[in-house]
Amino acid sequence: MSRAEHIVVVGNGMVGVRFLERLAALTPERHKVTVIGGEPVEGYNRVLLSALLAGDVAQADVCLRDRAWYTEQDIALRTGITATRIDTAGSRLELSTGESLHYDRLVLATGSSAMRLPLPGSHLEGVVTFRDVADLDRIRAAAAPGRPVAVIGGGLLGIEAAYGLARLGCDVTLVHVMPRLMERQLDGRAAQFLRDALVRKRIKVLLNAQTARVLGDGKVEGLEFKDGTRLSADLVVMAVGVRPQSALAADVLDIGRGIKIDDGMTTSVTNIHAIGECAEHRGQIYGLVEPGYDQADILARRIAGDVEARYEGSVLSTNLKISGVGVFSAGGFEGGEGMDSVTFEDRRKCHYRRLVFKGDQLAGAILIGETGDALWYRDLIRDGADIAASRSSLIFGRAHAERSVREAA
DSSP states (O other): OOOOEEEEEEOOSHHHHHHHHHHHHHSTTSEEEEEEESSSSOOBOGGGHHHHHHTSSOHHHHBSSOHHHHHHTTEEEEESOOEEEEETTTTEEEETTSOEEEOSEEEEOOOEEEOOOOOTTTTSBTEEEOSSHHHHHHHHHHOOTTOEEEEEOOSHHHHHHHHHHHHTTOEEEEEOSSSSTTTTTOOHHHHHHHHHHHHHTTEEEEOSOOEEEEEESSBEEEEEETTSOEEEOSEEEEOOOEEEOOGGGTTTSOBSSSEEEOTTSBOSSTTEEEOGGGEEETTBOOOSHHHHHHHHHHHHHHHTTOTTOOOOOOOOEEEEEETTEEEEEEESTTOOTTOEEEEEEETTTTEEEEEEEETTEEEEEEEEEOOTTHHHHHHHHHHTOOOTTTGGGGGGOHHHHHHHHHHHO
16 A cells, blocks of 8 residues: 655645645545644634734634644644745755654645834834734733724734724724725725724724834834824834745745745645745735635645646635625726726715626626625626626625516516
8 A cells, every 4th residue: 555645734824724624625534744833823713813802702713623623634733833944855844843854745835924114113112013813912911991002004904903902992093104095905985984984993094194113212102204293102013014924935946926836836846835825826926815715725626636626816805894894895996998887885884885897797896884795796706797687786786686687587
């Protein structure tokens, strides 16, 4: 009987766990699997970090799979350990413990790390990032009801951090350098709806604010902006984006902005694969979990023997509850030449919709507030569906659109 192929997975985050789940379902007992996780806990749902910070959920609620599951699947999970070097010639992975593991296949699911602005004073006590449970521990230790907190970054991470801190009773100001929140995912009108919702949750929003330096003597005392104005703060949370964690592969694999992969999730070395936020596919790095799930599914299918499985890229979409407000966007929601759009607003209920059409296809969509039909809109965009029969009623949602098509038939 041939020796079981040893698959070593570096990274126990959401995408890494998704790969393990799919592989276990497709090829039970066919492989020996070892997982190396840098954090001391099992893989968890990062999307729920703000809810965990706010106390809306418990640590157990964010855990993706407990240790019993890994044992049941005969997967060796090793947490609190980092990979330090890849020996491609010997197919070995060196670990921070001094050990060296042989692999037949190596899967890099190392994700990304939080960026920290290189500002004067950014080293001060009380300046933290918002990316993992260790960050939450530091934030909790510094947060207290009424304490002034500045969150730098008006993207998803910043808004989530601001929400969690506001739920703890902190006096929160969200600082963003751009003229609107989530400028990569929302148009100007949708961003205004989101801002209004945050203000109602007692989160101050400061736009067009470029931070010049962090104030303080040993410990943070506030921020100073380019225009000379200042903001007092006992805690500064930097949530300004992430960068792919590709350092492990830098000396041995083809690296661009991330670890370059082909349509089969294979790197420049045939028995090494990469998936998720650390991977660069056709020049694109996806900073969202859904494309990472797609990549994990494709890789599991390839390893299971489906050599035709190919990753063609993902329709960029965001579908989340931000500070308790449903937010969805997908496709070319900004519009462009040859496109037209329809919008719907209900300011009292904080509902906003914008659909962008290109001919008889849905090209993009934004939903704020009511997002129950989000995945349906996403699929219409992804599949390039012909929506000519339902175009006039599409803005009112799936049920209305499908009913109007039936009545017209």
